[in-house]
Amino acid sequence: MDGHLPYALGAVLLTTYLVYRATKKKYKLPPGPRPWPVLGNLLELKGVPNMWTTFSRLAETYGDVFTLYMGPQCTVVLNSMESIRETFLKKSTEFGNRPDTFTGELITIGHGKSIAFGQQSPQWKLQRKISHAALRKYATGMPLERLLQDKIIDFHKSIDMEGEEPFDIYPKLTLMVYNVMASMVMGKTFEADDPFIIAFIKDVDKFNDTFGNGFMADIYPILKYLPNKSATRIKASMRRTGDWMQETWDEHKANFNPDECTDFVYYLLAAKEEMEAEAGGDHKVVLDDEHFLNILSDIFSAGTDTSRITLCWVVGLCAQYPDVQAKIHEEIDQAVGRDTVLGLKHRPFLPYTEAVLHEAMRLYPAAPLGIPRATTEDVELRSWTIPAGTWVLPNIWALHHDPDEWPEPDKFIPERHLDEHGKLAPKPNSFLPFATGRRVCVGESVAKVELHLLTAMIFQHYTFLPPPDASSKFEIDLVEGLICLPKPFKIVAKHRD
Secondary structure, three states, rough: OOOHHHHHHHHHHHHHHHHHHHHHOOOOOOOOOOOOOOOOHHHHHHOOOOOOHHHHHHHHHHHEEEEEEEEOHHHHEEEHHHHHHHHHHOOOOOEOOOOOOOOOOOOOOOOOOOOOOOOHHHHHHHHHHHHHHHHHHHOOHHHHHEEOOOOOOHHHHHHHOOOOOOEEEEHHHHHHHHHHHHHHHHHOOOOOHHHHHHHHHHHHHHHHHHHHHHOOHHHHHHHHHHHOOHHHHHHHHHHHHHHHHHHHHHHHHHHOOOOOOOHHHHHHHHHHHEEEHHOOOOOOOOOOOHHHHHHHHHHHHHHHHHHHHHHHHHHHHHHHHHHHHHHHHHHHHHOOOOOOOOOHHHHHHHHHHHHHHHHHHOOOOOOOOOOEEEEEOOOEEEEEEEEOOOEEEEEEEHHHHHOOOOOOOOOOEEEHHHOOOOOOOOOOOOOOOOOHHHHHOOOHHHHHHHHHHHHHHHHHHEEEEEOOOOOOOOOOEOOOOOOOOOOEEEEEEEEOO
């Protein structure tokens, strides 16, 4: 078999090239750099620190919509709010699928049953509807508020253990966020030395490192049949995650009481029961356990990574800009005080704190290229025809750094998110931290509350400073990859009591 592999690969590459030539002749595509046969534009992308700034530079040459080839795969990149509006909003169905990739296959429980990576279908729509209903009720209820108030205490204790010595805050934020999400989704809490959560976080970080470099099998599917240590490790991790989610789901189903919903799973079961009652026994669309396990996995995974990265940027930026941090402290002291337990009722009185959070998400969006989409059919866009199955990448970084929308876009200016009265302004036109259209983040309602309250709870008690030995201009660099993660940095935390 191994002796025939080179011939098989050669045949696939030749076939791919012929398909590419046929596609090139058939469609009028947006402009872009000239691709090489089989390799496409991979050589031009090799070694770039991050793709989103590279795409922004290409947009200066080819326009806000341009075409690249990831190997043989036709890919269209959107670099403006106008192009996002034309595709994800005005033609949301045609631009609403996901690429069918090896990565998506690896990280879902039961292929095709994920909200994040699944294709549009009646089941997918019902999954989103039930999830959204459960999350909306959970976000406005007491369980979320009590959960955040409880978890911030453990976070404060871990900070206090450092004294006033420089330390890396990211692992502490990670444990807090994982405990928030584990408690929210499953009603469980982990200690810092719990072997399960340590292994789980390690698996996620390894996946981010691997995914940051990309799987070549996404571009050349035949490669997924070759031995791959990273893929094997991810499969093992997903089996453990699936077992964990199954155990949680079974426990909650056995103990479910619609009048006593204490975590997201119970709210999810309540929403499921309500919609079944509304259907009156006419179940045209049926969701099995794997659909619900994927809901739990998607909510947990999306909520942990984006939250810990965003909070890390907020703390780092406030250490870098002490005047911004002083304004947060002043607002919290006046609206809440240092001894009052922060809760949902205080959110309307902390607009500047929320503006700082929004500006951090604008300047450094956790997922600068979002999750790729795919066209469901041949679709017209301006004067072009985009083929069915084309990958579509929204360059969120370009939207968030568009000088026509954001004066001095590379500067950290929280006030740009406030109105003339100092209140939180309506959502800016070119601001998409949670995506948009029918693929908008299903957990947006919870994430907004969670991140706002946690930010306020952190700065209510601490001032964060650069280490004493830091240079006169304390700056934070980016990790290379597809995730907008800061390189490890150390800060000093001073208690404000």
